[in-house]
Amino acid sequence: METSETERSRQSLGQSQKQVNVGPAERKASMVGGAALAASGVRSLVKGKYLPGLAMIVAGGMFLYRGKTGHCDLYQAMGVDTVHTHDSGLHIEKVVTIGLPPQQVYEFWRNLENLPQFMRHIDSVQVTGERTSHWKAVGPGGLTVEWDAEMMEDTPGQQISWHSVGSADVPNKGTVEFKQAPANRGTEVRVSIDYYPPGGAAGKAAAKAAHGINAQQLEEDLKRLKQILEVGEQTTARRTVQ
């Protein structure tokens, strides 16, 4: 299983070099990444670890490599349009019903600095302008990733959408819709996020394996948002303060 997954990743790595218009630097990065991926695969085989663990190690390895060598500027060179092509990103979408009117839920979300309260992997959101903000998040392997975001649409009580701008570590875009639920059931909050992991197709393959966790993260984030808005706080089973 592990071997075939490694081979598949290698194949997709090969394809990416044909599909994506990249310079020699990213090819080198991808090759090193591929080597790291293979090495991790072997290590995992020896230790008897299975697919999810392997995929995470690979993802971490890719991010670490990029962090160490500073190759994030590769995506800058690619430009937003190339990155945002439909088939090159990962898409996650979750929906939750919150027992408050759409306007109220919208207002809480629109104050972007509220978001780290329920988005566990987001360290901070700093509003930098009328439509711009700076985000810090903790990515795989505990690495901090940062990006600037710009709001593209802001319809009070209905919808907010945004995309990352400039040299984002993980280019991304997203939409949150606030829709009145029937018969006083509150608001259907639907979040969809597209993101473009670094490391070309190999990074994407690794991130795809971790995709379930990310979708789950989003779902848990929305559950926390619901708790904060309905109950006034995030509920906890902790028995002691720390």
Next chain:
Amino acid sequence: MRAVCWHGKHDVRVDSVPDPQIVRNGDVIVKVTLTCICGSDLHLYNGYNPAMKKGDILGHEFVGEIVEAGSGVTRFRVGDRVIVPFPISCGACWYCRHELWSLCDNTNPNSWMMENIYGDTGAGIFGYSHLYGGYSGGQAEYVRVPFADVGLEKIPDGMPDEQVVLLTDILPTAYQAADYCNINPGDTVAVWGCGPVGLLAMKCARHLGAERVVGIDRFPDRLKMAHDQCQADTLNYEEADVAKELQNLTGGRGPDSCIDAVGMEAVGTGIEAAYDSIKQTLRLETDRSSALRQLIRACRKGGTLSISGVYAGFIDKMPMGAIFAKGLTMRGGQAHVHKYLPRLVKLVQEQQLDPSFIITHRMNLEDAPQGYRIFNDKEDSCIKIVMKPQPSAAALPAVEAPAAGI
């Protein structure tokens, strides 16, 4: 403090652990004065719940005194004696606002676990695994109780702990089971399982107007209790063809409603029981269901199946054809304790309903490991064990010595 902790299958220990603290403004700390071992705790004891971790504090049936209250608590003050419902409910979500308290959206911090298994989450429950939120339980000296204003009920003066501790879970569970039966004049209600919930369900069914109740079990002492305390007809399923006997008792119609107070560890008889036992052992089936199959078989056309026993996963050989052909209604789930508490407190206070007859064993919290063992093995005619956390033996009622019969 001292607390009963789960360490593995058939391994519970009384450990010293840090005292709980106020974590949220709506919390209170309850000093436990009486707690019980519930039949559903035995599912954890027998290792059927994979979401238990070593050191988890058990117990979801407890009453006590508030010794500390968070700044947001308005309905209670330090010194109040309180009944603590076993489900933890936020009081704000759609489910709580519709009296479906045990289905609360917001109190299970591990809701994703349950969503992955069942498609949605229920309320958090004290001491009932990380699947139900990972809250520490009440078989301890002290408990952190969240959403105190939403959940707790003051104990009226003069009501002893032994009467009210059964209001935390099993009496509301039994009452809901009977309530779900929509009892009409002349009805017969058959109850599978003459344990604490089954016995109280018979009492409640009678209270709600059932003409006749029938208790089904295999332990003669439990059947005797059903007969003597609940005025039930009784059937020993190891000796009788239950469906046939129930038809005999009801002029060929079958019981109008059937209550399952057994759940996923049904014992059953014959080849069907062996099939379930083997499949469950091999983890090919999570729940044994011979009792539930009997309910379906026995129930009259258009009747109701009321499920109060705990099921956790999948069952095999479900006679769906009979449910369809006979047009049965099935209802079940964890009890919405908050909904029933005020009226049940009143019924008990007015002595219209006294649940305390089911208590057979009184012991010290320190003796919990023995308690779990004898309750699980149905030794010593054990029906219900209550435990006092305070280690001073003098505080125990003199009715029965703690070590008697163990």
